[in-house]
Amino acid sequence: MLMLTCPHCGVTAEETEFAPGGQAHLKRQGPGSSDDDFEAYLFARANPRGVHLERWRHAFGCGKWFHAARCTVTLEVFGTYPARTAGPPAELRAAIAARRPGWPEGGR
Amino acid sequence: MSFRLGHGGRLIDRARPLGFSFDGRRMTGFAGDTLAAALLGAGETLMGRSFKYHRPRGAVAAGVEEPNALMGIGSGPQAEPNARATVVELAEGLEATSQNRWPNLALDIGQLTGLGARLMPAGFYYKTFIHPRAAWKHVFEPVIRRAAGLGRAPRGPDPDRYEQLYAFADVVVAGGGVAGLHAARLAAEAGRRVIVFEQAAHWGGRAPVEGEPVGGLPADAWVAAQLADLAARPNVTLRARATVFGLHDHGYLLAEERCGEGGGTGPRRRLWRVRAGLTVVACGAFERPLPFAGNDRPGVMLAAAVRDYLVNWAVAPGRAVAVVTGCDDAYRTAMALAGAGVRVPVVADLRPGGGGALAARARAMGLRVADGACIARVLGGRSVTGVVLAPADGDGSGGEEIACDAVAMSGGWSPAVHLWSQPGGGLAWDADRGLFRPDPARAPTGADGRPMAVAVGAAAGELALDAALADADRALRAVLGLPAGAPPVTAATAEAPPRTAAMLPARAGHRLRAKAFLDFQNDVKVSDIELAAREGYVSVEHAKRYTTLGMATDQGKLSNVAGIAVLAEARGTPVPEVGTTTFRPPFVPVTIGGLAGEASGPLFQPVRMTPLHGWHAARGAVWEPVGLWRRAYAYPATGERTADAVAREVLAVRGRVGLLDASTLGKILVRGPDAGRFLDMLYVGMMSTLPVGRCRYGVMCNEQGFVTDDGVVARLGSETFLCHTTTGGADRIHGWMEEWLQTEWWDWKVWTLNLTEQFAQIAVAGPKARVLLERLGGMDVSREAQPFMRWAEGRLSGIAARVFRISFSGELSFEIAVAASDGPALWERLMAEGADLGVTPYGTEAMHVLRAEKGYIIVGDETDGTVTPRDLGLERMIASGKADFIGRRGMERAHLVDPGRWRLVGLAAEDGAVLPEGAYAATDARNANGQRVTEGRVTSSYFSPTLKCGIALGLVRRGPERMGEVLAFPAAGGRVLKARIVEPVFHDKDGARLNG
Structure with a gap:
């Protein structure tokens, strides 16, 4: 059972206190989008063996959504950050790259 | 024959004989015995029958790894099947029963299968019983189930208590042998919070048995000194009879403590849920x-x-x-x-x-x-x-x-690497010692990416006493950052390298190989693994599943490495290339009771009760669980059948006036400058144009365009809306709103609040509803002052109330929301003032019948996650002028605009019968699999007391275009029910009754 730190309220808690929300940073496809783009938005997920940016909600805590950068192989958590962003902050990107050289291109 | 020696026995007290029974025969052992020790002491070597061939078996081990001596302990609801006699502590009056034999242990009919063992090779069941399928179901399986199988589960509720306990530690030591105790001592002296779990009743592991001195003391005395030191430290917790059976992600560790044994008190089992910074795997090793x-x-x-x-x-x-x-x-x-x-x-x-x-x-x-x-x-x-x-x-x-x-x-020996391997720790083949040991370079890692476990002593492959202690000392000092030190002094014994063998003698023929067992509990022999290899099951994971090697309750603690050695030889590859199978929790069998803990009976899950629950209970309501809520299903009078009560309640609403506890409906306040814009995205209809003081029915979809919830939205103010949701949808829809506001439109100024439990809500429905409210007084509820789909605030009978003119029954109806604490008073007032009007409380089933008579849908009945608003005939709800809302793009997909989709209709059985819910309409056409093609299904079906016949709603292919057609519904017993497609509105088609 994972341990995660909510970047909003600062609490470090067990996985059961959070609700998972799948892959982070999907771009919403609305009316006017192509069939391919819409299909990818609904169904295509990265499922990497390695670094995964994923959504979580502190469901049984402050209720806020946030993102976690986590290795799907070792379960290492590189960091968490608020959901109000289109990508991980620069410090976290650097931290991930330090632990997984080459990320995000081919790096695990 | 086994026997008890006249002297010795470090764990038994000869002054305290204990009586017990084995298959009904009275026997005597001593305090301190395990059941297996007592049986062997009484000359009883035959303890069970094997699973597949029913071969006679006795105890092969003395600990948790025992595959053979499985027994039923006790009787009645406390009986425990499949207990290993080697770890069951003897107690006065203990009843043990052998398993998997008939008629008795000594004379077992099933042993005849042993004569046919050559006819039952690996994969026998797969090969034999593939065809015909019916024979498997009706002939083979029942026979095999009776002949095989392990112990019987106890019948009746478990009267014992179980509990779970959360704990946190810097260091958890799994195993109280000498290496574990030394590791614990180092961690304790370094000031760490330490928990030490020992699965046995006694500490020290093998060292006291071997009797070599440790630290200048007899091993027993050294162990006692360590325990005394640790027990005196406030930062150390010691638990014997507690087995760590799982090490999971980020140091989450599970242990089961057998509190009730050895004269202990408390719960029968206690499940420890520990968050461990570092787990010291000091679990020792198993002999092969x-x-x-x-x-x-x-x-x-x-x-x-x-x-x-x-x-x-x-x-x-x-x-x-x-x-x-x-x-x-x-x-x-x-x-x-x-x-x-x-x-x-x-x-x-x-x-x-x-x-x-x-x-x-x-x-x-x-x-x-x-x-x-x-x-x-x-x-x-x-x-x-x-x-x-x-x-x-x-x-x-x-x-x-x-x-x-x-x-x-x-x-030879195999380190107990289970806890190391479960969370992903790697193993290395140590050819010199002939064993797989934890590879420190591939330790399981925690949240920070650093090692979260360290294996020490025999579990690390250091089998000799001196090497085990030296290893524990070095490993703990390294991981704790302590200066180098010296382990307790022990004598060293030089041992010659061991030899592993795939078969003895090495060139034995098939006859001997077919009697050489690897997995005792599942009866897997050397010849079975060799056969699997010949048939192409060369992967260890495949060979395991094909032969069932290591898949019994002992999980191959004895057989794993031997099986790998046989597979390696059969493949002609070295052992490390074959590798090991995956180690999965639990390390030993654990009780379901312990895993459930306190969560059984009334504590299984919380029950949500409305403010009016007590009134319903006092009136003998029949309950319907809706999510965690308990809702009144109906209120049968004394001696009244529930179905009759439902019919009476329906007719009361149609004829006079009824009261429904609608408090469970979700009530979510949405407020802010962007609230209207936000709700326009959430609902398929337009909410931003709703005038203050009015209500509007709304339907919500997911991005795929499928209906997920519905309810009435009331505009309370220019920036404030109250969104009603389904009973089951309140938390989900509130979460849905927050998800969009927090992750997609985070710059929109909108706040949401789930007020569901803040209000009691009572539906007053029926032609006399207005009269009843007027009697309460305080608000003008006339047709002119409060027309349909309006709401008003005021005081009813002195109680602050918000009154919505909305209807889910088709009758003149008001839903009154008051503070939760005022609910019972309002309900009582309505009952009292309406007595002469025939006011009748009605439950959820009457509510369902009433809404079905009107063709109103229920999300979850008419929808199943694949139904669009158009399918439900709600296309008029979809705002044509909106560029975007959640589900708009999804609805444009080709399959969702297919005119051949199943759409909502009414169904009237030709003889007025009630169609079975979920029944499918079948055509005479056949699909590629030879099955009849279906063209619709019944989504709701009731007896209508109003119309005195069955009514149903259903989804039918092109349904609205096929009014008057008759569909065939194959039913149980070969019957075929015929039903005509009709309008979904059965009663008051022009809606005149809504205004009373």
Whole structure:
């Protein structure tokens, strides 16, 4: 059972206190989008063996959504950050790259 | 035959005899005995029958790894099946029952399958029972189920108490042997919070059995001194009879404590849920059997287990014990037996060069040692009568018969790496020692990416006492950052390298290989693994599943490495290339009761009760669970059938006035400058244009365009809306709103609040509803002042209330929301003022009938996650002018605009019957699989007391275009029900009754 730190309220808690929300940073496809783009938005997920940016909600805590950068192989958590962003902050990107050289291109 | 020695036994108290029974026979053991020790002490070597061939079996081990001696303990609801007699502590009056035998243990009909063992090779069931399928279901499976199977689960509710406990520690030590205790001491002295779990009732592991001094003290005394020191420290928790059975992500560790045993009090089991910074895997090692024909006979035991029985419980497995070994350790058993006066006719050592210093000492004692020799086969049936001694590298022919009544065997040792491997720790094959050991370079890692476990002592592959302590000392100092130190002083014994064997003798023919067991509990033999390899199951994971090697309740603790060795030889590859199977929790079987903990009965899950719950209960309401809520289903009068009560309640609403507790409906406040814009995205309809004071029905979809919830939205103010949701949808929809606001439109100024439990909500429905509210007084509820789909605030009978003119019954209806605490008072006032009007409380079933008579949908009945608003005839709800809303793009997909979709209609059975809910309409056409093509299904079906016939709603292919057509619904018993497609509105089609 994972341990995660909510970047909003600062609490470090067990996985059961959070609700998972799948892959982070999907771009919403609305009316006017192509069939391919819409299909990818609904169904295509990265499922990497390695670094995964994923959504979580502190469901049984402050209720806020946030993102976690986590290795799907070792379960290492590189960091968490608020959901109000289109990508991980620069410090976290650097931290991930330090632990997984080459990320995000081919790096695990 | 096994027997109790007249002296010795470090764990037993001969002054306290304990009576127990085995298959109804009275026996006596001593306090401190395990059940297996007491049985062996009483001369009982036959303890069970094997799973597949029903071969007679006795205890082969003395600890948790025991595969054979599984028994039922106790009777009635507290009975425990499949208990390992080797770990069950003897208690006065204990009832033990052997399993998997009929009619009794000594005479077992099922053993006949053993005669056909050659006809039941690996994969037998897969190969034999593929065809015909019906034969499997009706013939093979029932017969096999009766003949095989383990113990029986107890019947009736479990009367015992179980609990779960959360704990946190810097260091958890799994295993209270000498390495574990030394590790705990170092961590404790360094100021860490430490928990030490020991699965047995006694501390110290094997060291006190071996008797070598530790730290200048007898091993027992050293262990006692460590325990005394640790127990006195406030930062240390010690728990015996507590088995760590799982190490999971980020140091989440599970242990089961057997509190009720050994005279203990408290719950029967306690589940420890520990978050451990570092887990010290000090679980020791398991000795491995050797693969020779007849190695499963009762009386053939692991060499170290023989030593355990001898030293701990003063029990010898026989009067003459032959020893066969591939390592030096078994010489300790030979010498211990000889020292206790038990005859050891031979020690067969597989190694052509023989053993080391221990072998020399055995020879010096006068024991006969045969180097390069093995046991070719065991003589005897239900007990051992002798062995055939033969060269280890021969084919087993010839050989010397040696009389004996027990065998001690050692195929070397396997570290107990389970806790290391479960969370992903890597293993390395140590060829010198013939074992897989934890690879420190591939430790399981925690949240920070750093190692979260360290293996020490025998669990790390350091089997000798001095090496184990030195390893624990070095590893803990390194991981804790302590300066170098010295481990407790012990004597060193040089041991010769062990030899592993895939089969003994090495060139034995099929007849012997088919009697050489690897997995005792699942009856997997050397020949089975070889057959699997020949048939292409060369991956260890495939061979495991094909042969069931290691898949019994002991999870292959004894058989894993031996099976890998056989597979490696059959494939002609080295052992490390074969690899190991995956280690999965639990390490040992655990009780379901412990996993459930307190969460059973009324504590299984919370029950949500409305403010009016007490009133419903007092009136004898029949309950309907809706999510965690309990809602009143109906209020049967004394002696009234529930169905009659539902009909009475429906007619009361249609004819007079009824009251419904609607408090469970979700009530979510949405507020802010962007609230209207936000709701326009959430609902398929337009909410931003709703005037203050008005209500509007809304439907929500997910991005795929499928309906997920519905309800009435009331605009309370220019920036404030109250969104009603379904009872089951309140939390989900509130979460849905927050998800969009927080992750997509985070710059929109909108706040949401789930007010569901803040209000009691009462529906007052029926032609007399307005009269009743006027009697309460305080608000103008006239048709002119409050038309349909308006809401107003005021005081009703002095109670602050918000009154919505909305209807889910088709009748004149008001839903009154008041503060939760005012709910009971308002309900009582309505009942009192309406007495002469015939006011009738109605439950959820009447509510369902009323709405179905009107063709109103229920999300979850008419929808199943694949139904669009258009399918439900709600296309008029979809705002045509909106560029975007959640689900708009999804609805444009080709399949969702297909005119052939199933759409909502009414269904009227030709004879007025009630159609079965969920029934499918079938055509005469057949699909590619020869099945009849379906063209619709019944989504809701009731008897309508209003119309005196069955009514149903359903989704039918092109339904609205096919009014008047008759569909065929195949039903149980070969009947076919006919129903005509009709409008979904059965009652008051023009809606005149809504205004009363």
